[in-house]
Amino acid sequence: MRSMKAKKYALTFPVSEPGTFLSTRGEGAHKRSALQAALRSAGPAPVLEIDFTGTEAMTHSFVDEFLGKFYVSLAVGDVQVAGVILIGLIKETRESVAVCLERRKQFAVQGEDHTLLGDTNVIPDTYARARKLGAFRAQELAEALGISVTNANNRLKRLVQAGVLSRDRAPGPERGGKEFLYTLP
Incomplete structure (x- = not known):
């Protein structure tokens, strides 16, 4: 082998x-x-x-x-x-x-x-945009694609689960709650 x-x-x-x-x-x-x-x-x-x-x-x-x-x-x-x-x-x-x-x-x-x-029904556009952005938050992806943040988060979850993107906690969210930074592995 x-x-x-x-x-x-x-x-x-x-x-x-x-x-x-x-x-x-x-x-x-x-x-x-x-x-x-x-x-x-x-x-x-x-x-x-x-x-x-x-x-x-x-x-x-x-x-x-x-x-x-x-x-x-x-x-x-x-x-x-x-x-x-x-x-x-x-x-x-x-x-x-x-x-x-x-x-x-x-x-x-x-x-x-x-x-x-x-x-891959809607994921190719999301993945292509993620590749262009390199490192980003869900809000930035949502704005780039013209979709809601909820929709962006759902797509990002699938990309992370498939090992296509990495997700790390972003420092200091402005609005409270959890915010993540997404990157290509």
């Missing part, structure tokens, strides 16, 4: 060897367990690159068990990472990932071109 590479703030998890066809839920569960173990041993919340390089094809059941359930764990906080990107997808594997994520009402970032895959 290819080795996992740790970058300054990233962990790259290779999903398979070149020429691999991934096909069963059992295989998906095994890969997800290996991914979660790698994250636990990596230390504090790295940016995670899930590398599909060399994977020729994947069944929907493998993708759902591996990636779909991983994103559920991420959304509920069982897995802690600063961000997640998918790299090394080819047309066929990208389609399998997109179908899985759409069915689960989830989405992910494809790392090479920063496009969103999956359930």
